[in-house]
Each structure stands twice: as C-alpha cells, then as structure tokens.
Amino acid sequence: MTPRLLRLKQNVLEKNDRLANGLRLRFRQAGVFVLNLVSSPGTGKTALLESTLARMRARGLRVAALVGDLATENDARRLARSGAPVRQIVTDGICHLEAEMIETHLAASRWPLAELDFLFIENVGNLVCPSGYDLGEDLRVVLLSVTEGEDKPVKYPSLFNTADVAVLTKIDLAEAVDFDRAAAYANLQAVRPGLRVFETSAKTGQDLEAWLTFLLEARTQRLAETS
C-alpha cells in the first residue's frame, strides 16, 4: 500500500472509531446489548441468527437485526420469518459494514433503541475487511464452520484476534469432513488466547441454549456495569 493510500485509510478508520464510540454510548444509555457477527461467506451467520432471534422472541425478549450484504436482500427476508424487525444494509460492493451505515439505518428504521434488549448486526461475509471497523458493538462474534478448515484462524488472524467469542457452526457435519477439533481449538487459542468457543448446529440445535444463556448473562453483566 502506498503511503498516501495508507494515510487515507487511517483517516477513514479514525472517523469510523469516532462514530462507533458515539454509537456505543447511545446503545449503553438505551440498555440495548449489541452484537457484531463476522465470518467467511457461507459460514452460517444468517442461520445462527435466525434461530437466535426466534428463541429469544419465544422468551419474550425484544430483538432486532441489521444485515449487511454487497447485493441482494435475501438475508433480511430469511430473518424476517422470525417475526423480529429486520433491516438490510446493501453496501454496493463494499466488503464490510461501517459505523456510519449503522447510524444511517438506525435513524431510518425509527426503532426506539430503549425498547430493545438485543440488536444483532450481521456483517458482510468476509474474513478480512470487517476486522478494522468498530460498529459500537458490545461483543464481536466470529463464526467458523467445520467445513471451512481448521487453519482459518491463523490464516486470517486480524479477524479472529479482534473477536470476543467464537462460534463453531455446522458441527453436525464434523464427522463427514473429518473435522480436527484439537487443531481448530489450538489455532483459535494461538491467535486469541482464552477465547470462549461454542460448538453449534442450526440444524440439530446443538448448544444453541448454551449460546442463548451466555448472551443473556453477558447483557446482565453489561447492564450492571453501566448502571
């Protein structure tokens, strides 16, 4: 990268950080817990989100989702089946979401943030671009499917070492793809020591209750810290 391009990129990231800090303040004041889901395309962010939204709604929790994609509104349509309010952010070729997009779409949605318990942001499927862009989230969740290969954390360290929690997806396929669980954990720990890992399947429902409990506890803890 040329020095000029690098400087411009730094300016873009600094502006994003400022906006993200403003968002984070608003989220905390409203008492809404915000998650930013990142992964490779096809890892299963939408599938995990679909069942998380449905299970949360079944418990009476107030949830909403913003979904980023380069093109198409497919994901918003899938997620809307859960009954939760969902908005698609079409990035027109940009390979990540930015704090400014979140601001704009929250304003357009007119969702009263104080009436939400959880806001899920599904990032564009990409193991590189989203890593530098803070969206004001409380928790960054990186997903990794067992079909992608155990080496992804060490090949895309910047995305994995900025995550707060990891979710292994499609665990029902582990045997069919000879998934090397020990190698996957070793690689995750190598780039992000102490990272909490869930092993889920949207198909069989495995570990989805543990995942839900974790999210509820994380929100309770955040509220206690803020109040």
Add this chain to the structure above:
Amino acid sequence: MTPRLLRLKQNVLEKNDRLANGLRLRFRQAGVFVLNLVSSPGTGKTALLESTLARMRARGLRVAALVGDLATENDARRLARSGAPVRQIVTDGICHLEAEMIETHLAASRWPLAELDFLFIENVGNLVCPSGYDLGEDLRVVLLSVTEGEDKPVKYPSLFNTADVAVLTKIDLAEAVDFDRAAAYANLQAVRPGLRVFETSAKTGQDLEAWLTFLLEARTQRLAETS
C-alpha cells in the same frame, strides 16, 4: 467511498492492469497456460489444486503454483507434497493478489516460464477483493462449495461475473447439507450466463478427470490461437 479514495483506487487498478497485460504477453510467449483460482476461504482451492497438480505431474505435464495468503505458509507446504515447484506469497493483510506480486515472485523463483505447461495461481480466500485485480491469467476459476449456500453468486456478483469457469467443490457433502443444485445453477447463470460448471470432490475424485481434460483442451486452444 470518498471521491479522493475512489480516484486513488482507480489509479491502483490502472497500474495493475498495465502490469497484468505485460505478464499476459510473457505467459503467451512462453507457452504457459495460467489460471487464477478465486473463492471464499475454506472452499477448497488448495485441495483442488493439490489433486490437479498431482494428476498433471503423473501425466508428465510441467506445472508450478503461486499461492497467496494473508499469513502463514501452510498452503505452500501442502501443495509441495505434489512434487511441483510452489511459492507462497504472504500478502501481510492485503485481501487479494496483485500483478506486481506475481511479477516479483516469478522473478525471485527463477522458474523458466518456457519450461512450464501450466502455472496455477491460488488467490487469497475472499469473495470480494480479488475481483478487480487481473493477474494476466488465461482463465479465472471461481470455486463454490456446496456447504456455503447456493446464494453466493448473487450476493457476490463481481467475483462470479468475472470468472471464466466455475467449480463446485465438496460435492460429496451435497446430500448432508441439502444442497439445492437447481438454485445454485440458476444463481450462477443469473450473474454469468453460459458459465461452464464442474461438480467435483477432492475426496472421492468426482469429475477431476473431466476438469483435467478441460484444462488440457483450453491450453491447446490457446496455443493454436497464439501461434
């Protein structure tokens, strides 16, 4: 994207195009057929390449590979098992390969291009970044695994509509993931009408011979056009 950033990006792409055209000329003069493999991380570029290199060498073909990754030399180590000369390009966080990187690494490799029949370039796993960067290749190959979801071509149109051929991978898992073959084909044809598609499995070997035959014919045709 700001106008200034957009203009800088255009300059970068124009420079890349110039270098790529120079590479293409060198490749044609040397009679080496060059492929650029693009896909999401974990689709199976390295696995397809591993068996393609091994099968080509078994037929006495002279092959080499350049492999791009953000970090690690894992892929080069895997591919070297085929016996073919392999060089890793570590991009240090850049999410695609550029013509200049190809030039530099070819120079450092000292491979006599005229003594190669095929040169494979495995791009960084990413469904966005590599699409704008010509590497002087004869054929751009996009891979899509059946585990990623049939919607990827319409969600990442720029990568799929710049490809010359598509390879469906992990076809042995099609049943386990309820792969919707008709939807995948419809989406591929929607963004790239007439795209040739192979359905392969590095595990069972399905369609790998047809894939090889296709590559040999494509090279023969190119040589006939050039001479």
